[in-house]
Amino acid sequence: MRAIGGLWRWRNNPLCRTTDLVEAWLALVTLLLIVVAAPVIGSLVGAVAQDSLQRSVRAQHDSRQLVTATVTRKLDRAPLDPEPDTSVHDTRTRVRAAWTAPDGTRQHDTVLIPLKSPHPGDHFRLWTDLQGHMAARPLDSATATTHAVLAGFGAAMLAASAVEGGRRLLVWRMVRRRYARWDQAWDRAGPDWGKAGTGS
Structure with missing residues (x-):
């Protein structure tokens, strides 16, 4: 510049x-x-x-509902244990849970919840679509x-x-063209440059 x-x-x-x-x-x-x-x-x-x-x-807020689910059974935690070479520990627990869908149907599924020691009968909140299937939390504004x-x-x-x-590309091309012209001028003057009697 x-x-x-x-x-x-x-x-x-x-x-x-x-x-x-x-x-x-x-x-x-x-x-x-x-x-x-x-x-x-x-x-x-x-x-x-x-x-x-x-x-x-x-659209996501219109198509998803926050429902209350109930723990029916705690499941084995083994599949969620962290890899030995990572330092991240998952504090969520796998449970079998039941909830009522927005359309009134009863749903059951395996869920990851942020409770360390859940017991049957514990309640937690869960996002579902309008049919009651689990869904990701909707994007907030x-x-x-x-x-x-x-x-x-x-x-x-x-x-x-x-x-x-x-x-930069245009300047690079201009500089290359300038150097090419200089090379041509030197080629024309080069053989006689510095010799006595050549007018230089």
């Missing part, structure tokens, strides 16, 4: 090449795109993501908003990176 400052200094300099001006203008346009376009893209992506995620939150903000921020960063990457 130093080329932007050089744009003003180079404007009337006889040593200024066309590529120097192009590089400076390219840097200025890149800066403007990063400062203006990237935040706009990020806010648009964030708004679209927020709308979609909030619709998903409403605050989490959806966080995901939307992160999506918008990521889109802005991606747009800024793409603009800067495009600038």
